[in-house]
Amino acid sequence: xxxxxxxxxxxxxxxxxxxxxxxxxxxxxxxxxxxxxxxxxxxxxxxxxxxxxxxxxxxxxxxxxxxxxxxxxxxxxxxxxxxxxxxxxxxxxxxxxxxxxxxxxxxxxxxxxxxxxxxxxxxxxxxxxxxxxxxxxxxxxxxxxxxxxxxxxxxxxxxxxxxxxxxxxxxxxxxxxxxxxxxxxxxxxxxxxxxxxxxxxxxxxxxxxxxxxxxxxxxxxxxx
Numbered sequence: 326x327x328x329x330x331x332x333x334x335x336x337x338x339x340x341x342x343x344x345x346x347x348x349x350x351x352x353x354x355x356x357x358x359x360x361x362x363x364x365x366x367x368x369x370x371x372x373x374x375x376x377x378x379x380x381x382x383x384x385x386x387x388x389x390x391x392x393x394x395x396x397x398x399x400x401x402x403x404x405x406x407x408x409x410x411x412x413x414x415x416x417x418x419x420x421x422x423x424x425x426x427x428x429x430x431x432x433x434x435x436x437x438x439x440x441x442x443x444x445x446x447x448x449x450x451x452x453x454x455x456x457x458x459x460x461x462x463x464x465x466x467x468x469x470x471x472x473x474x475x476x477x478x479x480x481x482x483x484x485x486x487x488x489x490x491x492x493x494x495x496x497x498x499x500x501x502x503x504x505x506x507x508x509x510x511x512x513x514x515x516x517x518x519x520x521x522x523x524x525x526x527x528x529x530x531x532x533x534x535x536x537x538x539x540x541x542x543x544x545x546x547x548x549x
Contacts, residue, residue, distance in 0.1 A: 362456055362493050367414035368544040372421065375405040376501070376537020382529040384440050384471055384478075387431045395431045397440050397471075399509055400533025402429040406446070410541055417453030419460075422446070427466075435474065442469040442480075448487060458499070461488040466531075469509050476516040478523070480509040485531070491539070499539040507531040 381400025388394050408423025423446050430439040445467065450460030464487055469480035485507030491499040509531050511523025 362496055364455070365410070365412045365419065365452065365497075365541060366544060367412050370410045370412070370544050371407070371542040372410045372423065372539055373405075373407050373542075374423065374425075374501075374537050374539040375403075376535055378402060378404055378427070378505070378533045378535035380533030381531045384429075384529060385438055385473060387433065387438055389433060397429050397431055397438055398533075399440065399529045399531040400505070401440075403427070404444075404535065404537065406444075408446075412452065417451055419450040419452050419458070421448045421450070423448075425464075438471070438473045440469070440471050443467045444485070446487060448489065450489075450491070456493040458491045458493075459489070460491075461486070463487065464505065464507070466507065466509075476514065478514045479512045480523075480529075481512050483507060483509060483531075497541045497543065499541075501537050501539060503535045503537070505531075505533050505535065 379398065379401050381398045383396045384399050385397045386394055387397065404425050404427040406423040406425030408421060410419055410421040412419045425444045425446060426441070427444055428439060428441045430437055443466070444464040446462065446464040448460050448462035450458040452458045464485045466483050466485060468482065471478040471480075485505050487503060487505050489501050489503040491501040494500050507530075508528040510528045511526045514521045514523055
């Protein structure tokens with residue numbers, strides 16, 4: 326987990342640097358200008374995305390037989406999704422709607438524990454700068470659930486806020502750095518067959534940093 330956090334921090338610094346360069350109209354002295362990439366064509370595009378996230382409160386801690394421990398985080402670890410992106414023709418604006426699967430899992434010889442949820446994201450991007458986009462929006466998290474070896478927990482569906490910066494690395498591919506703010510309220514907790522209410526307990530933070538790749542499939546062109 327520490328390595329993942331360091332990796333995300335390094336990528337964040339990289340994106341800050343490339344975005345600062347992208348916002349400059351002049352190339353660095355002595356260096357050729359970066360090759361231009363075609364902007365996303367107007368219209369509707371199918372998109373797929375995937376990446377890694379880190380952050381949030383500890384949902385559970387796994388203890389291995391050798392004494393090592395690993396934390397299951399409310400903002401970790403992997404997210405994959407599919408959806409659609411619409412790029413406006415006359416405005417530097419794009420809208421994206423996607424359905425995603427976000428999960429963290431820890432496995433051992435006697436089984437595994439996991440925290441799973443299904444966010445639907447609605448995002449808007451400013452796309453008026455070459456190779457660069459910035460945006461944000463909402464995500465609606467459905468069916469958050471913890472599954473353990475002898476216990477399980479369900480959480481209330483919730484909403485989160487997304488802020489994202491993207492850098493175009495290929496004509497149809499984007500590298501994105503994001504921050505998400507969200508909380509999970511415990512709904513029920515089941516241990517050894519007995520279920521308890523989570524009402525009145527403190528919420529768990531699911532806020533996290535993340536890095537992902539988005540690929541945009543070309544929209545079909547209709548014959549005139």
